[in-house]
Amino acid sequence: MTSPPGPRAPTPSAEGTSAAQAVAWLHTARFLTTAPRLEHLPELAVPEIAFVGRSNAGKSTCINTLTQQKRLAFASKTPGRTQAINLFALGKQGLTDAVLADLPGYGYAAVPKQDKLRWQQVMANYLVTRPSLAGVVMMVDPRHGLTELDEILLEVIRPRVEAGLKFLVLLTKADKLNRSEANKALSIARLQTAGGEVKLFSALKKQGVEEASLLLWHWAHPQTQTGTQTGAETETP
Numbered sequence: 001m002t003s004p005p006g007p008r009a010p011t012p013s014a015e016g017t018s019a020a021q022a023v024a025w026l027h028t029a030r031f032l033t034t035a036p037r038l039e040h041l042p043e044l045a046v047p048e049i050a051f052v053g054r055s056n057a058g059k060s061t062c063i064n065t066l067t068q069q070k071r072l073a074f075a076s077k078t079p080g081r082t083q084a085i086n087l088f089a090l091g092k093q094g095l096t097d098a099v100l101a102d103l104p105g106y107g108y109a110a111v112p113k114q115d116k117l118r119w120q121q122v123m124a125n126y127l128v129t130r131p132s133l134a135g136v137v138m139m140v141d142p143r144h145g146l147t148e149l150d151e152i153l154l155e156v157i158r159p160r161v162e163a164g165l166k167f168l169v170l171l172t173k174a175d176k177l178n179r180s181e182a183n184k185a186l187s188i189a190r191l192q193t194a195g196g197e198v199k200l201f202s203a204l205k206k207q208g209v210e211e212a213s214l215l216l217w218h219w220a221h222p223q224t225q226t227g228t229q230t231g232a233e234t235e236t237p
């Protein structure tokens, strides 16, 4: 008698990766290094995905939720605190196959203007020149919408997006919106990003975690891309 088949492994998608595998991949995140200036960033041979957003948009919470780690990223709310780019390595068995870059939040009202301007310049330089940059995730609080600084940043990266850089807006704290507010926020953000990819995300409700994880996985493994970024449960023959 043959034994019955055990529980099925997550169904691989046509690209070979299920949402569960993408979530597990993000869980491997570990601190790599911190760089107070661009010249301190290590040269990388793996794709890098940057997380950007206005201060208080929910970026640290989002990174910690995606990586299922309590304090990998932490909010730096203290004005004047040294701002730095933190890198986290991803990949099974210690083999790094991608890196997440956490960029300091911008727009914090209490930061002196001079520091704000300096930081905006560092960030623009990073986004324009970083060779390993493969994708950018922008966290936006949908109750405020895209701010002027978000829009400036969009302009900065537009040429790179046109040249293939991946880009996603995550509307954070989605648990605070009802359905019609959420739909409105999605429509407005899509207009503001000229049809760019926009998704709802809630750390509290774990909404959007699988979708975002799968998208990031595909960004980091473009050889697996077949055009479907979600709906990973497609059966393989």
Ligand code: GDP
Binding pocket: 053, 054, 055, 056, 057, 058, 059, 060, 061, 062, 074, 075, 076, 105, 172, 173, 174, 175, 176, 201, 202, 203, 204, 205
């Ligand atoms: P950062 O400055 O962009 O890193 O923002 P934080 O991650 O520190 O989040 C800012 C505030 O928003 C904190 O009070 C968080 O608890 C809250 N927050 C973040 N994500 C969520 C969420 O998904 N739902 C709700 N309700 N609050 C959130």
